[in-house]
Amino acid sequence: MSQKKTKEKEREAWMDNLIIEDTLQKENIPFYQYSEFEKIKSIGGNVFKATLRTIQKTVALKYISLNDKFSLENLRNEIKRYRKLEIHDNILKFYGITKQENTDNYLIILEYSNNGSLRQYLKTNFQKLDWNAKLNFAKRIANVLIFLHSNDIIYGKLNSENILIHNGIIKFKVFGLTKIMPESLRFLNNTLGPIQYIDPQYLEIFSTIGKNKSSDIFSLGIILWEISSGNPPFEMESLSNVDLLNNIVNGKREMIIPGTPPKYKEIYTDCWKHDGNSRPDIFQIVKSLSEIIISDSNFENEIPQSQPYNVTDTIISVKLEKLNIQNKKLEVHSDPPFVDKSAEVEVFIKDLFEFFIDLIKNQNSDSRPIMMKNYIKEHKKNPVEVLYEMISNPSQSWFTSMIGFFYENNIGTVTNNQMAYKFFSIAANEIIDASSSNSPSLMKLYNINKEIGTVLVANMHLKGLVVEKEMKKAFQINSKLANEGSYIALIEVAHYYENGFGIEKNEEKAFELSLKSAEKGLSIAQRQVGRFYGNGIGTPKDEAKEFQWYLKSALSGNIGAMFDVGGYYCIGIGGDKDYQKAIKWFLKAAEKGEPKAQFGLGVLYEKGYGINDDQVKAFEWYTKAAECDIIEGQYAVGRCFYEGRGTKKDIINAICWLNKAKENGNVDAKELLEEIIKKIK
DSSP, rough: OEEEHHHHHHHHHHHHHHHHHHHHHTTTTTTGGGEEEEEEEETTTTTEEEEETTTTTEEEEEEEOOOOSSHHHHHHHHHHHHHHHTTSSBBBBEEEEEOOTTTTTTEEEEEOOOOOBHHHHHHHHGGGGHHHHHHHHHHHHHHHHHHHHTTOOOOOOOOOTEEEEEEEEEOOOOOOTTOOOOOHHHHHOOOOOGGSSHHHHHHHHHHOOOOHHHHHHHHHHHHHHHHSSSOOOOTTOOOOOHHHHHHTTTOOOOOOOOOOOOOHHHHHHHOSSGGGSSSSSHHHHHHHHHOOOEEEEEEEOOOSSSSSSOOOHHHHHHHHHHHTTOEEEEEEOOOOTTOOOOOOHHHHHHHHHHHHHHHHHSSSSSTTHHHHHHHHHHHHOEEEHHHHHHHTTTTTGGHHHHHHHHHHTTTSOOOOHHHHHHHHHHHHOOEEEGGGOOHHHHHHHHHHHHHHHHHHHHHHHHHSSSSOOHHHHHHHHHHHHHTTTTTTHHHHHHHHHHHHHSSSOOOHHHHHHHHHHHTTTTTTHHHHHHHHHHSSSSSSHHHHHHHHHHHHHTTOHHHHHHHHHHHHHOOOOTTTTOOOHHHHHHHHHTTTOOHHHHHHHHHHHHEEEEEEEEHEEEEEEHHHHTTOOHHHHHHHHHHHHHHHHHOOOOOOHHHHHHHHHHHOHHHHHHHHHHHHHHHOO
């Protein structure tokens, strides 16, 4: 570019900025220099947390793009409209505009919400919420919606991620609601997540109708249900997003949560009726919510046996209190059956616990929740019901560490580290009266439960979850257990030596302890020894030994090692690639739920490496990986939908998946999205 053209471009940019800042001044819109902000930190997408130095106030900064589609005039009108809305206490306050130095990036300055989204808040605090608190949230959300509808504003994207919480108070994000955009394009820019909240009539015929107030009512109904359950809608479903969308259109709704006040249930089930004309308006909803009085007598305490149900932390907490099971001395008897439960349930829980023990010994921590969920699914059980059965029968306390694992990894409930720590502690602190036992097999279960509980308590101290972060204490707990003969704890001690957690870093000691556990048959330790040889940690680098230990671990059942072995064959051992062996190992791992192996299989099937190319199978494996949050898989699924590769061409799902990948930082997804949007426009 010539010097003359460069100067012209700089002059144009300078003039544009001058016009923008002059317009802001005339409209009395506060403008702050970007240098006035400090401690700027990304909190997701194009939103940042920062401190406005002059007043020492924490604010949120959100990027806006001024272009042909969204001009300065649009922004000025948007701010005018917003100022009329922000008078409501539950709508985020607007503080002004700033501009990033040496760029064309403008940011709006909004009130910061310190408790995150409603979704995050429920996930973290649900156990603490009684029905008065839940009802208060519901009323405040409905009150904001009545304010918007009274001003003829349709929210359009009402879901629990768009509702924020500040100091326990509801705050709505509404800036940009009136942004000019074709309704069909608005839908395309949604990610798949909010499908559960979108009016089924709109999903059905979105190309011919726009969203209206009754669409907001449907979304409100889903949010009211979410407040009652603590869970995102359809969280336990294993359906693909496309199947879920179709099922919602055909009338699928979430199950009623036991303990829900009847009037509250009636309100949200009326809201989510398929026919928008049959739904109540927001004025009726606000009136009905105001009529609810919380008392013990208006709860449905019976759990329906004919349909699935969700376990709430409140129910479980009450049961624990009544049963007073924490830290009490246990007398081990001969495998008593569950009270009033079939032998089938008892057998399944025992089998599940044996599987859990195998996971702890032989699988890495990131693989365990996936494999646990798959095991429950393969046995056609509902994880919510499984957790309820375990909680309901505390006399069988040889599986308390597994209950904690369910809480830690949101299996059958929302993640609750406080409850996880409580159950891990119960397992770790059990005092077992071995003299009373006439069942060696049950005694073995109690001992391994105590061992696992102790290791997982130490892990909570290492990470600082619920309890204070104390690496030294975590090391001491595991070291003591390892000295008593626990090889599960020994591999943890090796991890502490490798990283210098609570003890002086000593890679040679880490290798020595890992090798000791590996030689005792722990496949997780065998994989670790392979990694040490591959990276030269505590021992000279040796690729041949690396592969040997990976192979040994894979043959012992470690799904991460199966993926490693498959990867070895992909890149070639000694220069020779063997895609057929790679497929064999990837398939073993993928079928057990290893998402990286699922993506690898997708690549091999798409490219036809070592096998005839099969685009349908490639798409299927990409989808499995994408649904386990593998970012490359999300991009691949979006690309397949866009190109019609291995599946029917579907521009809606293409953009949804590409958006998800883009939000997770995938550059290819961002570029393809831009290309698609240009064609749509």
